[in-house]
Amino acid sequence: MSNQSHGVQQLVRGSIPPVVSSSRQDPFKVACASCNLRELCLPVGMSGDQLERLDAIVSNRRQVPRGAALFRTGDAFSSLYAVRLGFFKTCVAAEDGREQVSGFQMAGELLGLDGIGTDHHTCDAVALEASQVCVIPYHQLEHLARELSDLQRQFHRIMSREIVRDHGVMLLLGSMRAEERLAAFLLNLTQRLRARGFSGSSLVLRMTREEIGSYLGLKLETVSRAFSRFQDDGILSVKQRQIEVLNADALKALVNPGEC
Amino acid sequence: MSNQSHGVQQLVRGSIPPVVSSSRQDPFKVACASCNLRELCLPVGMSGDQLERLDAIVSNRRQVPRGAALFRTGDAFSSLYAVRLGFFKTCVAAEDGREQVSGFQMAGELLGLDGIGTDHHTCDAVALEASQVCVIPYHQLEHLARELSDLQRQFHRIMSREIVRDHGVMLLLGSMRAEERLAAFLLNLTQRLRARGFSGSSLVLRMTREEIGSYLGLKLETVSRAFSRFQDDGILSVKQRQIEVLNADALKALVNPGEC
DNA sequence: CGCGAGCTTGATGCCGATCAATGCATGTGG
């Protein structure tokens, strides 16, 4: 099972080539220094010997099969996880059982930040396809961040951006209408895919309509109807989970109705 | 102008007495060690000499008049702010001008975390009453956190809890109905007031119906109607912004409809 | 006193939820 054959492989590869370590090549031992996600992940801004020290604590990889949980609400918190391959969703639950998807995570993104505050995870992280994560023991990360200011800075940036991202979702949930929400969601997805070297105009959704709806505060039927309408309007081509963006400008105009 | 006469002073004082420094007393120079918020704020878990070092970088206070902005979207980020006295709201804006309240902050809570990720603030922080904040220069905080692991730990916890709080708001916005949202909001407020030594059954809202509605993804008329209905049902007494909680259990039952 | 900001209350309409049926793709066992 090659670790290059999974993930968003059905998408067109773009400009950033995967960098593969020459000597240490091993699906369970890939150094941050030779990881093609190093410009998106925790090591941003770190140099050679710093990377080696980070590598020393991020030695463990973990496979997560499709549908399996990386962690669940209430689990003791011990590590953060960097998505190396695959795709995750995180779900929060109210006491009465209502569940909601709080985010989707792709390669290079960090999972588990919710656990730092209480030493227990406050959401479920579930793989939407066969995935692989790098395990980052939190106490070792804290210790190392006290010595490497670049690591500290990048870690704080990641947490801050997570907060800003959540504010954006709150804005979406609080004030946008169904089609605007879906348009914003698709633009966000394509932008993140583009940052990973994919074209962004052609994508395969890893989640169901119901999961999209849960994330966007809509019912699955509403999501489906919005997709159909986008297709009727020539903005998208929709074949189940295979999406082609035909008119990205129209999507952007939907999100910012005031600007056109 | 005494710094004890502002804030949530119309609320009944509870168990935690304000601790006032004997020697350093001065509204613009109150040491963390002698601040009555030290158990809620950044110094949690820090001991004597650590507190002194934190004090050294948190030397500056800033007054913010009612209606004034502590910072605005786009401002360069340089410091975090701990609310010492008063009450704030934070607002995020979409490109098309739509604004939404993303949070309310009271004494002991931190403002400005949004700015770390991009070196610029991504929301407005506006005082809802005459307020005072402690200015925490961020680069000095980073530096000190590398030496004081207790400070580092508490700072990370605060950021993580902010993320978890945002997830809770997303759940509220995505899946609760109007009255549940307002009930959850009121319970959250009373809980935070109780943590600050107030009774929690009697409170004065510092924000308008419109601001509450913006935060909860509702129109002000809907908020007003929900208040009226709670009053009709004997759950609250509502006189403009003066709220008495008559039946806290009924409020809790509204938030968790499955449990009763 | 009278103005104005903020709050309440009513009437109406619309967007998205809900209920229900059908369609489509994948997989499994006979």
Place this chain on the structure above:
DNA sequence: CCACATGCATTGATCGGCATCAAGCTCGCG
């Protein structure tokens, strides 16, 4: 290879909660 089951998606019909529009009302304040 077909029949059937299953999970997911689409589409239609109806309903309800909240937004919207529109008056009044309250209270603080110049």
